Ligand code: 4AD
């Protein structure tokens with residue numbers, strides 16, 4: 184089989200492509216068919232006088248998403264989508280598609296989510312899934328090349344790793360079980376057997392919040408390392424993210440272009456060191472005069488952008504009357520773009536006062552909200568590592584800072600451009616009696632954790648680890664504004680189908 188992605192190996196040859204009609208237009212005795220085959224899109228030109236009568240009849244029957252095979256000569260064509268064009272000599276339909284519900288016109292996101300099984304075929308969705316795949320490949324490569332052993336943690340569990348408020352309960356014969364929130368505790372056991380391990384599996388949280396960062400079912404990657412302290416943990420997390428970002432930039436430039444991703448900040452992430460600040464410093468930053476000034480500047484910048492966009496729109500709309508057909512289409516597209524950007528800015532301008540309020544009134548001891556995370560990363564182009572959080576807002580298994588009992592040796596990585604927390608991790612409590620005390624303080628049942636406490640009895644060692652949220656990483660790298668487009672079939676509050 185020849186795939187569109189490999190057409191450069193077949194220039195001037197006759198090939199047969201199998202796929203679907205992505206788009207088509209006709210002008211008399213010519214048809215321009217944009218065919219997609221999963222690997223890419225290729226423009227196929229059918230000329231009535233170059234094909235049989237039967238093939239021409241089939242061409243005239245084409246509809247969007249009709250499945251077919253097309254034979255023709257591959258010619259290089261820089262202006263063509265994908266850089267090649269097929270001069271068609273024959274064409275055979277598998278099935279003429281019914282009227283396809285997703286047309287090139289604008290659709291609401293609810294409609295698209297209802298048709299997620301079809302929406303996956305659209306260019307941007309296709310590109311995002313390719314980036315997701317590249318990230319997954321990069322994650323395995325990174326760890327495998329460094330001697331980590333991949334482990335599968337159980338999905339049914341009897342214990343809560345990350346607090347009891349967002350557990351999915353399920354029946355387990357006569358018992359009660361939960362869907363796992365994290366593979367970490369099992370990862371710790373495996374790390375005591377193999378030294379360096381990572382999990383890569385689905386995790387579940389009954390998140391009642393409908394935000395652009397939360398799914399109820401998401402995929403988490405959790406490395407766990409024996410003999411690592413917090414600093415080594417953060418070093419690894421930074422190397423890991425750099426590796427992923429580099430890979431995606433190197434290997435998926437075409438997909439990032441389809442997604443219209445501005446890659447300048449990703450480039451910096453691949454090259455520059457990530458700032459590390461303590462939670463306490465982060466709180467000071469939020470409440471600082473600098474932050475207030477930065478927000479004022481942001482409001483001013485946005486207002487100016489609004490002016491500029493409106494001016495541009497006025498000008499091109501004036502031009503439209505006399506414009507040629509191709510230019511009209513260009514103008515219409517730009518007007519839609521401008522409209523979208525204006526909506527975005529308007530929402531932004533509505534939110535900034537709340538963000539400001541939340542930042543300036545932030546009290547030491549609180550957890551950061553989404554907007555606080557956005558503000559904390561605003562002055563950086565790379566992710567930021569925040570470490571040493573108040574122990575009271577973190578999980579029971581985290582080791583305390585020997586310099587300050589109120590602090591946990593935790594670290595979060597916040598992605599820039601408003602994407603927020605992508606990694607959460609810590610050094611783990613390795614002392615048996617201290618761990619027992621924490622379990623009780625958190626109101627958890629000691630019996631359920633007896634196996635976990637065993638790890639502190641039989642050769643306990645310092646160890647650390649972290650968890651990366653795959654979907655948030657995909658959203659950030661693709662520049663998508665909601666995690667629902669980062670996984671083939673998202674599960675969120677209020678969505679279980681398709
Ligand atoms: O910070 P979290 O809760 O950490 C843990 O679960 C630890 N056990 C990890 C470890 O130390 N081994 O979750 C880790 C990451 C978050 O930073 C976020 O990226 C992602 O998982 N995440 C979610 N992603 C999508 N939807 C949700 N509801 C998420 N909750 C967490």
Ligand code: MG
Nearest residue numbers: 595604606607
């Ligand atoms: Mg977290």
